[in-house]
Amino acid sequence: MDPSLVDLKGVGDDARYRIFDYLWERGVRSSDLGIDPTYANKVRNRRARVSDSLLERMLRMLSLDEFASLVSGSQALDRSIQRLSWEPRDLSEALSMLDQLLMGLEALVNRYPQLSGVAIQRVLGLLGRKGYSVAITKDHLDVFDKILMSRAPKTRNDRNRYLRKALNDLGWELSPERLGEYIAELKDESPNVARHVASTLKLFIKHVLRDPNLYSAFKIPRSGHEMASEPLTLETVRAVARAIDWIPAKAFYALLAETGLRPGEVLNARLADLDLGERMLRIMRIGSTKRSYVAFFSEGLRSYLEKQYLPYRWEFVRSVEPRVRNLLRDTSERRNLLFPFKDSALRASIYTAMEKTLGRRFRLYDLRAFFASYLSIKGVPGQIIDLLQGRVPPREFQILARHYLAIGVKELRDIYDRAGLSVLG
Numbered sequence: 001m002d003p004s005l006v007d008l009k010g011v012g013d014d015a016r017y018r019i020f021d022y023l024w025e026r027g028v029r030s031s032d033l034g035i036d037p038t039y040a041n042k043v044r045n046r047r048a049r050v051s052d053s054l055l056e057r058m059l060r061m062l063s064l065d066e067f068a069s070l071v072s073g074s075q076a077l078d079r080s081i082q083r084l085s086w087e088p089r090d091l092s093e094a095l096s097m098l099d100q101l102l103m104g105l106e107a108l109v110n111r112y113p114q115l116s117g118v119a120i121q122r123v124l125g126l127l128g129r130k131g132y133s134v135a136i137t138k139d140h141l142d143v144f145d146k147i148l149m150s151r152a153p154k155t156r157n158d159r160n161r162y163l164r165k166a167l168n169d170l171g172w173e174l175s176p177e178r179l180g181e182y183i184a185e186l187k188d189e190s191p192n193v194a195r196h197v198a199s200t201l202k203l204f205i206k207h208v209l210r211d212p213n214l215y216s217a218f219k220i221p222r223s224g225h226e227m228a229s230e231p232l233t234l235e236t237v238r239a240v241a242r243a244i245d246w247i248p249a250k251a252f253y254a255l256l257a258e259t260g261l262r263p264g265e266v267l268n269a270r271l272a273d274l275d276l277g278e279r280m281l282r283i284m285r286i287g288s289t290k291r292s293y294v295a296f297f298s299e300g301l302r303s304y305l306e307k308q309y310l311p312y313r314w315e316f317v318r319s320v321e322p323r324v325r326n327l328l329r330d331t332s333e334r335r336n337l338l339f340p341f342k343d344s345a346l347r348a349s350i351y352t353a354m355e356k357t358l359g360r361r362f363r364l365y366d367l368r369a370f371f372a373s374y375l376s377i378k379g380v381p382g383q384i385i386d387l388l389q390g391r392v393p394p395r396e397f398q399i400l401a402r403h404y405l406a407i408g409v410k411e412l413r414d415i416y417d418r419a420g421l422s423v424l425g
Contacts (some may be wrong), residue, residue, distance in 0.1 A: 003059040006067075008052045015071040016050035019058050021106065022070055033057055034139045060172075061135040063342055069099045133175035134209060136167055143208050162200040169264065173277045174209075176217035177347045178263075181365040183218045185262055194221045232362065232370040234421075240350070241423050243357045248341050249318075249349035251301075251309040254423045255281070256364055259295035260371030260389045263364045266423070269338040276302055280413070283390070294409055296387060296416045300425030313340065371421070378419040387413065 022042055023033075030040035042048035048060075059067065144163065148156040170182060179201070186194035198220040205215045227251055237257050244250040255266050265283055273282045281321050297305075317335055335343045339346065347364065354361045368389065375385050 003056040006059060008055055015050060016055055017046065018070045019055070020050055020068075022066070023058055023061055025109075028061060032139065034224070048225050056242055057137060057139065058166060060137045067230065069102060070277075100142070115391060122398070133173045133178075133342075134211060134214065136172045136174060140204075140208050144204050147203075147207050158196070159200050159203065162197045163204055166197050166201055171343075173343070174205075174214055174355075175344045175347070176213050177351070177364075178343055179214060179217040181263055181363050183221065184363065184365045185264065187221045191221055192292060231367055231373055234423075235357065237367070237370060238423055239357045243353035244350060246346075246349040246352070247308050247312045248339060249346045249353075250424075251305060252339055252346050253350050253367075254304065254365075255297060255303050256367045257423045258297040258301055258421055260368050260375075260385075261295050262368065262390075263343075265390075267337075267343055268337060270336045271338050274305070274338055276306055278409070278413070280409070294412070296413050298422035298425055300422045304424050316340065324344070374421055375416075375419050378421075380415060384412065384415055388416070 024044065030037045033040070033054060035054060039048060043050055043054075062070070113350065141160075141163070145156075146161060148159055151159070166182070170178060183194055183198050183201075186197055198218060201218070202215065202220065205211055241250060241254055241257070252266065255261070256263060259266070259281055261281070268283075269281060269283065274280075275282060279297055279299065281297070283295065317340055350364065351361050372385050372389065375388075376382065395407055
């Protein structure tokens with residue numbers, strides 16, 4: 001999360017220690033935090049206070065949800081155990097129970113440190129193959145820059161530039177699933193840029209993060225023709241959608257399939273971009289490589305968004321924000337997102353449904369190819385498909401957006417509706 005959102009002076013010592021302990025249990029060490037090991041030991045033993053500068057570095061390693069849980073106050077272990085038999089009435093109460101269970105687990109491990117290894121194994125076993133992500137900090141970039149000191153100045157500048165591009169695109173958080181799809185997105189736009197970015201990420205992960213799962217999550221794109229992955233059918237896409245249990249993940253997945261947009265475009269969409277009345281997601285962005293216009297979705301998805309997802313989203317935002325309201329300077333950015341959830345959490349739910357239904361996974365980016373092939377089979381002209389997916393050349397796109405916007409929306413929606421693409425229907 002962005003430390004600028006937080007009033008550092010308002011975070012008490014107890015919360016600071018909980019954040020430190022939480023990160024330490026995750027394997028974060030003094031070198032990752034940019035502090036001396038002696039100081040780290042003093043903080044662990046409560047013989048030194050967590051400074052504002054250390055708190056700021058730790059916040060960059062947390063999501064807003066994690067921060068909310070850690071600063072919401074410590075609960076006694078017996079209260080956590082007592083609530084185990086409760087059945088949560090709604091999402092807010094379920095989140096509160098989860099907070100108390102985590103605090104209870106923390107108290108138990110602090111009392112019996114020898115249980116920490118057992119706790120880790122059992123939690124991992126419970127979560128199964130859920131995804132994880134690594135938050136990237138400025139300290140990581142400093143280490144990478146030192147590694148590049150022996151390279152030529154141009155090579156060093158290029159590597160740093162490509163790394164920052166990737167981190168900005170990925171929200172300074174790397175996960176195995178997102179990395180693979182990100183490189184695929186880049187290759188779709190520019191194979192040359194994709195190769196440079198991928199090789200830079202490989203170098204960064206190998207020498208700085210030293211994470212084998214992240215390193216093996218993607219390959220450096222090669223020049224020449226590559227075999228396409230097995231095409232998805234509407235039946236397959238619908239089967240996965242039915243198996244997704246988490247409402248936000250189902251909505252996110254269905255939007256990807258029915259709009260043909262890139263995963264990053266839907267993740268970055270704002271609530272104001274959604275037009276339920278017109279069944280439309282307004283991206284309206286023109287860039288050097290990406291030209292997005294508007295995307296449409298089915299009547300069935302509109303009903304699901306209106307009756308299921310948006311009420312769930314509102315409850316989620318309402319239940320998290322009050323716990324950290326006094327510590328946040330501005331939560332409007334989070335509230336404005338159409339999907340204010342962690343990318344890794346959305347993907348984990350979708351991948352679980354894929355494995356349950358198909359016994360395998362496919363990339364979320366493959367839904368973009370599914371959209372194009374489905375509309376093509378239904379007789380939609382390639383130029384219209386390119387327009388809907390943001391592949392129209394910049395000059396043509398600017399002319400359309402400038403002169404034919406009002407007419408284009410209605411005509412495009414009519415063409416889209418005739419294709420009859422519906423994932424939840």
